[in-house]
Amino acid sequence: MPYPTTLKASEVSLASHDVDAVFIFILAIAGFFFVLTQGLLIYFAIRYRKKKGVEEATPYITGNHALEVVWIVIPSLLLVAIFVYGLTVFIKMRTPLPNAAEIQVTASQFTWSFKYPDGRSVANELRLPLGQPVKLIMISRDVIHGFFIPAYRQKQDVLPGSYTYLWLLPKQAGTYDIYCSQYCGTGHSLMRATLIVMPQPQYQAWVAAELQKQQAGAQSPAERGKALFESAGGGGCHSIDGSPKVGPTLKGIFGSRVTLTTGQSVVADEEYLRESLEEPNEQVVQGFQPIMPSFRGSLKQDEIAALIAYMKTLK
Amino acid sequence: MSDNHEAPNGAPVSARLGIWAFLATELLLFGALFTAYAQFRITHAELFHQEHLKLNRVLGALNTLVLLTSSLTIAIGIAAIRRGLQKLLKVCLSLTLALACGFLFIKYLEWSHDFHMGWFPRTNLFFGLYFMMTGLHGLHVLAGMGVMIWLLYKAQRGSFSAEYNTPVEITGLYWHFVDLVWIYLFPLLYLIG
Amino acid sequence: MADHPNTSLPEDRGYLSEHGFRSWALTMDHKRIGVMYIWTTLGFFVVAGILALLLRLKLLVPGPALFSDHTYNVLFTMHGAMMIFLFIIPAIPSALGNFFIPLLIGCRDVAFPRLNLFSYWIFVAGIAVTVGTLAAPMDTGWTFYTPYSAQTSAAVTALSFGLFLIGMSSILTGLNFIVTIHTMRAPGMGWYRMPLFIWAMYATSVIQVLSTPVIGITFLLLAAERVFGIGFFDPAKGGDPLLFQHFFWFYSHPVVYVMILPAMGIVSEVVPVFARKPIFGYKAIAYSALAIALIGFLVWGHHMFVSGMSTVAGVIFSFLTFFVAVPTGMKIFNWIATLYKGSITFESPMLYALSFIFLFIIGGLTGLFLGALATDVHVHDTYFLVAHFHYTMMGGTVMGLFAGLHYWFPKMTGRMFNETWAKSAWWLVVSGFNVTFFPMFILGMQGMPRRYAEYPAKYQALNVVATVGSWFLALGVIIMFANFIKSLRNGPLAPDNPWRGLTLEWQTTSPPPEENFHEIPTVTDWPYGYGSRNEAPRE
Structure with missing residues (x-):
């Protein structure tokens, strides 16, 4: 700093x-x-200041x-x-410079999602090559957010229903913070992401590796679930290391017994997890707010199964 | 300016100044809605054109006439009491009240038709604005009627005279303002697509 | 007047003679209504201040602590909303304004005493509704930005209604003051013989009357959005969330002048009295208040440079914004010039007035970074902004209010406070204030966003400094209030004119009689005739 x-x-x-x-x-x-x-x-x-024993005789100055x-x-x-x-x-x-590469940014409570020109989507991590101008085209899925890179002195609100943009020209490699600067709800202060600026060769290598991983295709359900969890921004609200965030941690969630806001206690089995994805605010774990968005319709049944398979691996 | 310094509460200068300041407030209250209207009209020109055809121009025009007439009756009432004609004031106030009732009745007919057709404030931006603007205006008509009932009661007790008629006068100003708002609302909502 | 022997007996309590609930609740005496406003607003200052202390306490550590993030969001919303709507907007205009406008212009009451009482009670009704929403507390921030505020489960609808009532009270009070100042001035008091506090209150009242209805309708639309599903601010229904921000700031920017102008008015009264010099540039100060009120209506968009508003609009608003700085700067230069060759004494009202100038300069100069487009992009919505508006609102308005409370305490209560305690409180308040808020400028420049329940660990050190500062600030305020309350009961009886002021309120008894003056004074001179021309007092 x-x-x-x-x-x-x-x-x-x-x-x-x-x-x-x-x-x-x-x-x-x-x-x-x-x-x-x-x-x-x-x-x-x-x-x-008035001096002791001295008679005050101030001049009559009016302007x-x-x-x-x-x-x-x-x-x-x-x-x-x-x-x-x-x-x-x-x-x-x-x-923006005319040769700026375009990256789509989607904000939602409480995650940033970045979509690269080659179609890859990554949550909460933006990688840019050094010296390449980039135009971020931003939209929100829910409320107003603010995209803020303090090190770049750049900020732009992200609106639902219309695009806003920001353009950047990174000039030094490094890792920088991205914050949400417009209050957006309970998890606002945790809606953070990372900007990683890499020299061109490293960046190209990274892109190639990512594409290869994608083409390797045949993922196990758990791997697919992991990818889904990351691209849908589940990590914005749920940790996988045991610490509570806006939502409960997913570490060891499968098969555990959870206490709901109603006082009732249930086992987090496949059905509970499925329902928590589709009707998230029906059975909320005690100590948390009913604020999770529903994924009914946006996640297919096999994707839900993949997510549950992933959660089973989080021991 | 300090001429009515010792004057009792409700002296003409202060009352008139007060009502004008109040009307300035009212102007900005409606002004915000007119601003919203202007913005959405520009961004949703097509929608506004389609939807405004659904409103009943005949009833709207009739209501304009009703309200204009009520402005006339209250003006006559003020002129009357300035000459000390208490009876004429009471007639004029009653007429104004009756016309205001008529206005609200026609408005009621329109709204129930709208609801019947399934047009609600949430239907779209045009109807949102239509219901907000006419609704807020309707509330102002109601408030004016309340004041006029009170005036009528006071007039019945002979409180007003050629010398003291400030409440009637400032109510008249308020009523003209309510009328004026409608004169803008009618063409904006009913006529201009 | 100064050497006038103290004639008020403890039994003659002037307007305070009558006792009992009804004598207050149904009073039409502007002084009693003013006193009720003082208690109400200061009460909320204390409550909202305690919330601020809790917020600062949580920010001692970067991670989760004390209470949940949701609770933090609720608390900063309540802190902001209470401070703004229940304390700082009414604190000087409705409270001190009510008490002192008629006294300073030499009349027996405001133009519409009954309306004045009505304004107070709808204010209370609004408070009741607002406080009622604590059952399902709000977490939107005091700015209520849509679409979040239209979706969150909190009691936004009820709160909108409560704030609508409070706004109505504000409008009616402003209207009352405009008419009072126009029509009720003492014989001989032309416009240029009015005290500058009156000029400030006049400009303030104009803003209240013209801007408050816009926030009123905005709250109605927000409520309609939630109740009827109208989509004015909802992009999913074709609406525009920025329209809400335009409406909101069309009120909320001018209203910062409702907060600051009366405080500037108080400073303009206090500085000449304690410098024993005529105010420098009377007309410049008077007209700058009107200029600020006028330009203040045109600059709301500077809150929206990064909101997605068009670049052109941003440019225009930035340009206009800089022109508010000119009349503001003029006032500061004129106050400083008033000190030149004075014979200055440093009683507590003067100390607070001088700290107003000191802190407000910092608040004003840091405003330049927020008004300039390029730098605003960086510091907007960060702690820099938080620091800036606390320097203007707390360092400005609240210091002005404290100056006014000390200055007029003898007049309002008929008793003197303890000056030693007042001075120690002042030391704590001013130093605590700076320790609390100055680090926030640096935090903001380093990029710490506002409204963060949890923050990256690298910001911790300065947050700890700020939190520790808040304790000193709180201690100072506690001592100040304790001093006031103790003096209310057994302070020494106050003379009619303890500070040797020339404005009309000092010509009547302390506390003033029910109708203010035994005989309405006739004004023959302006109220700042200090200095050697003024050998013989007026009259």
Whole structure:
């Protein structure tokens, strides 16, 4: 985190550099006025404090037109300068380079899903090659979310029903945080993803490996379930390591006895798990909110079976 | 400006200023709905065209006439009480009330037809706006009627005279405003597709 | 006036003489209504403040702690909604405004006393409905963005209704004040002899009357969306979620000036009295209030730069936004110039007024980063924004309110508070405030989003600092209130004009009699005639 401990524009992306430059420019102006006004305030307060035993004889000063003009005009000019600088960079940030590769981003409570041009879909992890401009075309499946990469100084709300976009030009390899910046419900603060920027050769190798895995095809049901779980973003709400998130963990879920909000206790067998996918809010585990979306219709029966097979492996 | 400083509560200047400020509030209340109307009309021009044909223009026009007449009767009432004609005021207030009832009755006919046809606020954006706008306007008509019943009661007791008629006057202003809103609603919803 | 021997006997409690529930609940005395507003709003300040302390406590650790994430979301929603709608909007206008507008313009009551009482009681009714929703508490954030607020199972419909009532109270109060200021000023008080608090309240009232109905209709539409299934804000039905944001901010931006302008009015009263100097640039300050009110209506879109609104709209709103900074800056320069060659004493009202200026400068300057398009993209919806508006709202408005409470406490209660305790409270409040909120600027620049129940561990250190700061802030507020409450009972009797002020409220007794003045004063001069021209007092 170079920012804001050093006054140097971050070079991790094109926008980060430009935005930081504007930031430093405003900081300089704001700093000047900060020192000026606070300095005068404190100086006057000390200099003109009432001294003991001295009769107060203050001058009858009611104003000064020249001064009023000065402190209207000079700040106005500086404000226009700030506006113009901020505007120029903003326009640049909103105008994608024509050769930008397009990636579809789908937000849903509480997962990010990224779909690459080759058709692969990955949840909560975005990999980009270094130096390649990318345009993210974003839409939400439910409420408004906010796509935010602090290191890139880039942010855009993601709306249901209409596309918004953001374009990036990564300039340094590394791993960066992606946050949801627009409050979207219970799991809002856990709706995080990772941006991994890789040098071109590594990126190509990664893509090839992923495609090969996909073509290898014949997956076992449990493997297929794992892939489904990841692409549907199940990991946004359910952990597989035993820690509770927005929803209960899936570790050791199969065959375990769970207590419901009704106080009733049931065994999490195939039927319970199927129902939890299709009618998630009918039988909610105690201590959790009834907020899971239903997958009825969006998951086929064999996909549900695959997911259950996957859950059986999570011991 | 400080001329009526010692004047009792309800002095003309303050009452008039108060009602105008209140009408400014009302204007912005409806203004937001008109803004929503403008936006959706642009984004859903086709829908608005189709749906507006479903409304009954004849009843809408009739209602416009009813409401305009009621504005006239209350104006006559105000002119009457300024000359101290208490009886004419009572007649005019009763007429205005009757016309307002007529307006609401016609509105009721329209709405029950709509419901019968299965057009509800949730049907689509046009009907959503239609029911919200005419509904909110209808509530204002009801509120105006409430005030007029109170005025009629006061008039019955001889409270108003050529010297003191502020409540009648400001109610009149309010009623004209309600009328004015309808004059915009009618063409926007019924006529312009 | 200052040396006037204290004539008020403990038995003569002025407007406070009458006792009993009915004497308060059915009063049409603007002073009593003002006092009821003070108790109500400060009550919610305390409640919402406790919620804030709980939120900060949870944020001591990055992971799950204390209560669930859902509870956290409910608590920050309640904190925001209560602070905004039940405390900060009515705190100065309805409470101190009610008490002091008639006193400062020299009349016996507001223009419509009955309406004033009615406004108070619909405010209470609105509160009752709002508090009733705690049965199924809201978790939408105080901004109620659709479509989340249209879907969540919380009691949004009832809350909309409650807030609609509170809004109505706000409108009627504003209307009452506009008419009062227009028609009830004491003989001789032309517009340019009005105290600046009155100018500020006038501008505030105009905003209240013109912006509140829009939030009213927005809440109605939100309720209709949930009850009747109208889809104005629901994209699935052809609606537009951004329309809600436009409506919401068309109210909620101007309303930040409803919060800040009255506080600026108080500062404009307090600074000249304790600097013993005429206010510098009277007309500039007066007109800047109107300018802020006017421009304030045109800048709501700066809350929506990253919302998906068109780029062109963003550019226009950003441009206009910078012009609110000009009149705001003017006020600050004028207050500082007022201190020049003064004979300044530092009683607690002045300390709070000066800290208003100090903190508000920080709040204002950090606003530049939010108004500029490029930098807003980064800091929007982060802790930078949280810090910015707490510096303006708490560092600004609340400091202004505290200045006003200390300044007018002797007038309202007829008793003096303990100045030593008041000063120690001030030290804690101001230093605690900075320790709490300054780290948030840095957190925001580092990218920590707001409304995060759990956060990445790298942000922990500064969060711990902020939480510890909140304890000092709370301690300061507790001492301040304890001092007030103790002084209410057995503080020394206050003279009529303890601060040697020239505005009209100081010409009547402390506490004022039922109809404010034994004889309506005639005004012959502006109220800031301090300094050596003013050897002989007015009259």
